[in-house]
Amino acid sequence: MINAEDVFETFQKHRGDAIVIATGTSGRVWRNTSTNERRDLTLGNTMGQTSSSALGFALAQPGEKVVFFDSEGSLLMNLGNLATIAGKKPENFFHFLMDNECYATTGGQPVPNASEIDYAEVAKGAGYASAHSFDNLEDFATNVEEILKETGPVFVALKIVPKVENLPIGLRARQPERSRAETIKIVREELGISAD
């Protein structure tokens, strides 16, 4: 398994000017890693549907590389979206899955069939142009640059060390975060998209 921080540090070296959308627990880690927050976009706030909104954005902006960091709990809530994505064949869409095999924010309960399911095979079977899986940092670091040059939709499944949170949600430390509306406004400015 790989630490989420290491995944993001490694990805960051090859990000270029990609638009990055991160959801779930990983999203919070990415916000501490990103060095280009003007191209970080928040599209979440619905159970499991951020992969769909990320697809919509990728289709609207085919000239931009769109990298989406998903979690396996979210993906399982919206698994049909793999077929929806594959059907539209967005060449600019890179779908990274941060799979910690559990619902970390609710105390670490396992997701269904947590350690047996092969998400890369599922994505490949759904019709993604390519799918990869990594469970150690060295292999991921060796391959990520070439993967980001592939034609999408590309799927990358990563086994991640879980960071289980057990404190009642109201007692957890809250990080200052930019709102979804704020990230949308800035990304639109960055890409010259009319707000109408």
Next chain:
Amino acid sequence: MVNQQPALLKPETLLEEFRKNGVTHVITIPDSETNYLYELMVEQDWLDVIPASREGETFAIAMGLIVGGKVPVCLIQNTGMMESGDSIRGMALDAGFPMVFIVGYRGWNRHGVVTDSAARYTEPFLNAMGINYYLVEHDDDGPRISVAFDEAKKNSRPVAVLIGDEYHGFNR
């Protein structure tokens, strides 16, 4: 005296309303009554049709398209709309963008005796979400679709268009 039945709703009427309002994408899960509309939509070079796997996706895909500068419409059935509750909340209402969605009103009829619970709960569902809606039954009602677009833009909110009688005019 014989009352003439108004013209049925032609799929061309919907398409013309989409074109007039600058629609770029239709995200849809077809139902059994909309085959002809689907075929017409995919023939249009100005329109991109996105088939979704489940209705909740349609609102999220639409939201991403809007953020990216496009003008999408969701085209689903009332059963799927009810499945989409959390997506409508998070991706349409909370997002604060204009978004029009077209809903096949399964089970609706003009006689007031509703036997299909899909119809019984459709308007209460929209009312509970605070979403305004317009009923479109035949061609004469087509301009209500533009009214829905204008209202969505003015208020930066979702607005629904309910297609009464489930597109019966859309079959060949």
